[in-house]
Amino acid sequence: MANSFRMEVLKIATAGSVDDGKSTLIGRILYDTKSLTSDKLAAIEKTSKQKGYDYLDFSLATDGLVAEREQGITIDVAHIYFSTTTKSYIIADTPGHVEYTRNMVTGASTSQAAIILIDARKGVIEQTNRHFFINNLLRIKDVVVAINKMDLVDYSEETYNAIKADFEELMAKRDYQDQKITFIPVSALKGDNVVNKSEKMAWYKGQSLLEHFEALDRKDIFNVGTPRFPVQYVIRPKTDEHHDFRGFAGKVYGGELSVGDDVVALPSQTRSRIKDIYFHDKKYKTASRRSSVTITLDDEINLSRGDMLVKVGDLPTVDKHFTATISWMDSLPLAAGNKYIVQHGVNKVLAKVEQVHHKIAPDYSGIDTETDSLGMNDIAQVSFRLNKPIFYDQFKNHRTNGSFILIDTKSNSTVGAGFIS
DSSP states (O other): OTTOOSOEEEEEEEEOOTTSSHHHHHHHHHHHTTOSOHHHHHHHHHHHHHTTOSSOOGGGGGHHHHHHHHHTOOOOOEEEEEEOSSEEEEEEEOOOSGGGHHHHHHHHTTOSEEEEEEETTTOSOHHHHHHHHHHHHTTOSEEEEEEEOGGGGTTOHHHHHHHHHHHHHHHTTOSOTTOEEEEEEOBTTTTBTTTBOOSTTTTOOSOOHHHHHHHOOHHHHSOOOOOEEEEEEEEOOOOSTTTTOOEEEEEOBSSOEETTOEEEEETTTEEEEEEEEEETTEEESEEOTTOEEEEEESSOOOOOTTOEEEETTOOOEEEEEEEEEEEEOOSSOEETTOEEEEEETTEEEEEEEEEEEEEEOTTSSOEEOSOSEEOTTOEEEEEEEEEEEEEEOOTTTOTTTTEEEEEETTTOOEEEEEEEO
16 A cells, blocks of 8 residues: 555566575675574574584575475475565575576566576576566566675785676666676675675675665666556445445556546456545555455445456557567467467456467577477567457566466476466
């Protein structure tokens, strides 16, 4: 809500190659923000001592994910939670290796910010290209490039500047120009510039990693969009007190809706005006983006689950055909002629693959037009034909209303994620 008392939640996706220190970085954040439980901290101290370390091995804070990796189990995205006095954080710990591209997409798809970790000894490598490509593809607006293990290069400003220059060459290949890139030299093991500023890199005048995220304003991390209100539920209490009440419950995406706004109901194209906005039993003048509310209208119009309210003069595309970038997540291939369920918001629509246009190399090395199917972790441009229209925007203009998932019609498994072109 516009005047909500809830603490702001920031979701951060992380990406880094094996041994770049991602688990140590996350563990250090948890330790320095006093977010580790006493038993977890005791276990880290004990295990570190048993291994003969003269320091705390903070990577043990995420040892569940490490154990999965060592056992060769398919790795899901791990979510780590912590809070400061101003924000609540969710870190999506995504595996960075090529065979887990689908997991990186899953973790980053709902994030507002990202950390790309680079080993100061190795610099920008092929995996770095892939990590940046996915953040660019998913329109992550705030990206921190954390150049880690600065303690192993004697906190060298020259090394930092060389890696920064290499990454800036990579930035020139992106197609999302609204993205803000911040470079921070860190040592996750020693704690330099992670939560607290480092005295060992006096040449660096910027913020620490946590200071950067603490200072982020909501308006700086959400992409500019337009309000979309997909109806999830029609509320009809039919009680003596609310006998004629008819409200539409859902979540506001992309912008604000206010009492008095002229709106259009889709697909009927019926016009009305917002009469009231409720959150539980309280009324509000404005519903901000990402707030879950109930809306009533001046007119008695027919709306049901899956329909959408938008502002007059600001309609999305209504069509049975679209082209999208697909991240394929299943062991069975996607091919032309295959049928899937497209879940777009609360809508589920049967879709047929019309054409696989080309695969996209996620390291910026180009496209492959000699293909008609997708394997696991492939990313490609694909066209679909639906059995009924949906109301969509291009993903670059609206992250929520421009994205969808693909569901296998037989297994009911999620097999792909899509971003409408």
